[in-house]
Amino acid sequence: MKQVYIFSTHPLFGGCVEALLSGDEGLRILGREKDLIKAIEQIRVLQPDVIIVDSNDFEASRALAMNCVLKEGLQPRVVGLNVRDNKFIVCKTQLGTIKELKDFLETVKSENNSDKQVSTLDGFGRTLDYLRVSVTDRCNLRCVYCMPPSGVPYKPRDAILHSEEIARMIEAAAGIGFRTIRLTGGEPLVRKNIVGLVRRLAAISGIAELTMTTNGTLLSSYANDLADAGLKRVNISLDSLRADRFRRITRQGNLESVWQGIKAAEAAGLTPLKINMVVIRRFNDDEVIDFARLTLDHPWHVRFIEVMPVAGAMDWGPNMPDIDNRLLTAAEIQNRLQELGELLPEDGPSGHGPAHYMRLPNAQGTIGFINAMSQHFCGACNRMRLTADGYLRPCLFSDQGVNCKSALADGASIGELQSLIRQAGRIKPQQRSLLNDPVNGLAMSTIGG
Numbered sequence: 038m039k040q041v042y043i044f045s046t047h048p049l050f051g052g053c054v055e056a057l058l059s060g061d062e063g064l065r066i067l068g069r070e071k072d073l074i075k076a077i078e079q080i081r082v083l084q085p086d087v088i089i090v091d092s093n094d095f096e097a098s099r100a101l102a103m104n105c106v107l108k109e110g111l112q113p114r115v116v117g118l119n120v121r122d123n124k125f126i127v128c129k130t131q132l133g134t135i136k137e138l139k140d141f142l143e144t145v146k147s148e149n150n151s152d153k154q155v156s157t158l159d160g161f162g163r164t165l166d167y168l169r170v171s172v173t174d175r176c177n178l179r180c181v182y183c184m185p186p187s188g189v190p191y192k193p194r195d196a197i198l199h200s201e202e203i204a205r206m207i208e209a210a211a212g213i214g215f216r217t218i219r220l221t222g223g224e225p226l227v228r229k230n231i232v233g234l235v236r237r238l239a240a241i242s243g244i245a246e247l248t249m250t251t252n253g254t255l256l257s258s259y260a261n262d263l264a265d266a267g268l269k270r271v272n273i274s275l276d277s278l279r280a281d282r283f284r285r286i287t288r289q290g291n292l293e294s295v296w297q298g299i300k301a302a303e304a305a306g307l308t309p310l311k312i313n314m315v316v317i318r319r320f321n322d323d324e325v326i327d328f329a330r331l332t333l334d335h336p337w338h339v340r341f342i343e344v345m346p347v348a349g350a351m352d353w354g355p356n357m358p359d360i361d362n363r364l365l366t367a368a369e370i371q372n373r374l375q376e377l378g379e380l381l382p383e384d385g386p387s388g389h390g391p392a393h394y395m396r397l398p399n400a401q402g403t404i405g406f407i408n409a410m411s412q413h414f415c416g417a418c419n420r421m422r423l424t425a426d427g428y429l430r431p432c433l434f435s436d437q438g439v440n441c442k443s444a445l446a447d448g449a450s451i452g453e454l455q456s457l458i459r460q461a462g463r464i465k466p467q468q469r470s471l472l473n474d475p476v477n478g479l480a481m482s483t484i485g486g
C-alpha cells in the first residue's frame with residue numbers, strides 16, 4: 038500500500054483531497070497538516086511515498102517540496118493539486134487535471150516497493166552509505182596522540198548502547214542506504230561479547246560489508262571467531278615496528294601481540310589487511326621506509342595517516358615532539374618513499390575511505406595516504422559515526438551530533454531512527470579543516486577515529 042501525506046495552508050483543501058482518495062485500497066493517508074514546519078517534521082518521520090500539496094499556496098508548497106525532496110533527500114514525489122480549478126502540478130512544473138492526478142497515483146501504486154531507490158543524502162548532495170560504529174569507549178592502550186596517560190573518563194555502563202540498540206541503529210541505517218559498517222572504539226575487542234555482536238550485525242540484510250578497526254593486541258584470540266561470525270576484514274593500527282617505540286607510543290602495548298594478531302587475521306581470512314600507521318615527525322618518521330617495504334612481500338595495504346591534534350591528547354610528555362613539530366605531511370612521506378622506486382597510482386583495495394593509493398614496483402600490496410591535515414577530503418565524504426553512547430556524529434571534526442540513545446530507550450520505530458539518521462545527515466558540514474577550525478572537543482577514542 039502506498040502512503041500519502043497532504044499539505045495545505047487552506048483547511049478545505051485537505052478535506053477535498055481526502056474525499057477524492059477515500060475508499061482507495063491501494064493508498065493510505067498518513068496525515069494532513071496546514072502548518073509548514075509541522076508538516077516538514079512529520080514527513081521526516083513518516084516518510085510517505087507521495088506528498089500532495091496545494092498549488093494555490095505556491096510559496097508554502099514550494100518550501101515543503103524543497104525541504105523534503107531536495108534538502109532531505111527523501112524519496113516521495115510531490116504532487117501539487119489546485120482543487121479550485123481542477124489543476125495540479127507535479128514537482129512544481131507540470132500542470133494537469135484531477136484525472137491525471139489519479140492516473141499518476143495509479144502508476145505509483147503499481148510500483149514495486151523493492152525497486153524504490155533508497156539513499157541518504159546530506160545537505161550538500163553527498164550520499165551517506167558508510168557508518169563507523171564505536172562499540173566501546175574503553176581501550177587497553179593509551180596511545181599518546183589519542184588519549185592522556187590516565188585515559189579518557191569512561192561513560193557509565195548504562196550510558197553505552199546495548200548490542201540490541203546498536204543492531205536497531207544498523208537496521209535503520211541499512212534501510213536508508215548504508216552499506217558499509219566499520220566497528221571501532223576505543224578498542225572494539227575489549228567490548229564484552231564482541232563476537233556475539235558481530236554475529237548479530239552480520240545477519241542484518243542490506244549490509245554489504247562489516248569490518249573492524251583494531252589495535253590488534255587481542256586479535257590472535259578472536260580472529261577465527263570473528264571471521265566465523267561474519268566479519269569481513271580488519272584494519273590494524275600499528276605505528277612502530279620497534280618494540281621499545283611501540284611501548285612508548287601506546288604507553289602500555291606489546292608489539293609481539295600485534296604481530297600475532299596480524300598473523301591470526303591473515304590465517305582467518307580477514308583480508309585484504311590494512312595496516313594504519315600514524316606518522317610523527319622526530320618520533321617514528323624514520324620507519325616509513327620499513328613500513329612501505331612490508332608491501333613488497335605481503336599483500337597488505339599500508340596506510341600512512343597524518344597525525345591530528347586531538348583534545349585531551351595535546352601534550353605527550355617529556356622527550357616527545359611538541360604539538361608544532363609532529364606533523365609530517367603525506368606529500369613529504371611520499372617524497373621519502375621515492376628511494377624505494379617509482380610509486381605508481383593505484384585504485385587501492387575495496388572499501389570506502391579518504392585514502393589515495395600507490396604501489397611500489399612489483400609490490401604485492403599497496404601504499405595509502407590519508408592526509409587529514411594537509412588536504413580536504415570532505416568533498417567525497419560518505420561517512421557518519423555512531424558513538425558508543427548513542428550520538429550520531431556526521432563529521433569527525435565537528436562537535437555537532439544527534440542523540441539517539443533516548444529514542445532507542447523509548448522503543449523508537451525503525452522509521453523514527455531513520456529520521457534521526459537523516460537529521461544527522463542534514464547537519465553534516467560541507468567542509469572542515471583541522472588547520473583552520475578549532476579542535477573537536479571529543480577524544481578520538483570516544484568518536485571512533
Ligand code: SAM
Pocket residue numbers: 176182183221222223224225250251252272273274313315342343344345346347481482485486
Ligand atoms: N583502538 C582501535 C585502533 O587503535 O585501531 C580503534 C579506535 S582508534 C581511535 C581508530 C584510529 O584512529 C586508529 O587507526 C588510530 O591510529 C587513529 N587515531 C587516533 N588518534 C589519532 C590522531 N590524533 N591522529 C591520527 N589518527 C589517530
Ligand code: SF4
Pocket residue numbers: 176177178179180183184222223224252274481482
Ligand atoms: Fe586505544 Fe586506538 Fe586510541 Fe590507541 S588509538 S588509545 S588503541 S583507541
